[in-house]
Amino acid sequence: MGRTRMPNFCLNRIRPHVQIRSPPIQAKNNPSLAMIPASAPKEKVPGGDDVAKPTPVIGRKIMILVDSSLEAKNALQWALTHTVQSHDLLVLLYVTKPSSSSSKQDEDSKREINPRIFEFLASMENTCKMKRPEVQVEVAVAQGKEKGAIIVEESKKHDVSLLVLGQKKKSMTWRLIMMWTHGGRVVAGGGGGGGGVVEYCIQNASCMAIAVRRKSKKLGGYLITTKRQKDFWLLA
Numbered sequence: 758m759g760r761t762r763m764p765n766f767c768l769n770r771i772r773p774h775v776q777i778r779s780p781p782i783q784a785k786n787n788p789s790l791a792m793i794p795a796s797a798p799k800e801k802v803p804g805g806d807d808v809a810k811p812t813p814v815i816g817r818k819i820m821i822l823v824d825s826s827l828e829a830k831n832a833l834q835w836a837l838t839h840t841v842q843s844h845d846l847l848v849l850l851y852v853t854k855p856s857s858s859s860s861k862q863d864e865d866s867k868r869e870i871n872p873r874i875f876e877f878l879a880s881m882e883n884t885c886k887m888k889r890p891e892v893q894v895e896v897a898v899a900q901g902k903e904k905g906a907i908i909v910e911e912s913k914k915h916d917v918s919l920l921v922l923g924q925k926k927k928s929m930t931w932r933l934i935m936m937w938t939h940g941g942r943v944v945a946g947g948g949g950g951g952g953g954v955v956e957y958c959i960q961n962a963s964c965m966a967i968a969v970r971r972k973s974k975k976l977g978g979y980l981i982t983t984k985r986q987k988d989f990w991l992l993a
């Protein structure tokens with residue numbers, strides 16, 4: 758089956774959760790004026806006229822699932838070049854399995870997280886700042902057995918507008934086995950960038966979730982999967 762090419766596919770129009778609206782102010786000294794919108798406050802400039810202050814721009818919060826896999830790195834690369842804007846806040850999420858002593862308090866469990874994870878996240882953060890220095894970057898680590906459910910929970914906790922995940926190419930045999938094993942249901946478990954985790958996040962995330970897979974080197978571009986569309990070919 759051929760793929761549909763979408764050269765104009767763009768996610769930069771996703772609106773942020775917060776909007777700033779300035780209330781109108783009543784004209785006091787001139788009754789002929791009705792309501793004057795307070796579009797922007799003005800400030801005095803020495804030796805000049807009043808100058809309107811620029812209206813602050815509220816960006817989106819975008820979460821990207823990161824790990825050492827090639828699929829995750831490709832998804833991060835795609836997000837930085839195709840959807841992240843200057844005023845956005847980027848959240849790099851790393852999900853790890855809980856330690857054997859999971860009954861301890863949260864502070865104790867955080868101390869037991871492998872230090873290499875934080876070193877890896879620091880490296881990913883530096884990569885983002887090198888490619889997009891104007892974008893703010895945060896890192897987050899979550900622990901849990903059900904990776905898909907943890908990702909969905911973290912995306913809701915951070916109130917993100919967009920969730921980006923890397924996706925592996927799965928054979929038709931693998932898909933049939935998964936459907937037969939789980940009765941056609943999309944499960945929350947799985948590991949890495951597996952189809953089970955990615956599909957679960959796409960179907961259950963409260964925000965828009967996107968799975969990204971790099972097309973072959975010969976053809977180039979990316980395959981984009983959302984809740985409504987599957988494997989759209991985005992030339993890059």
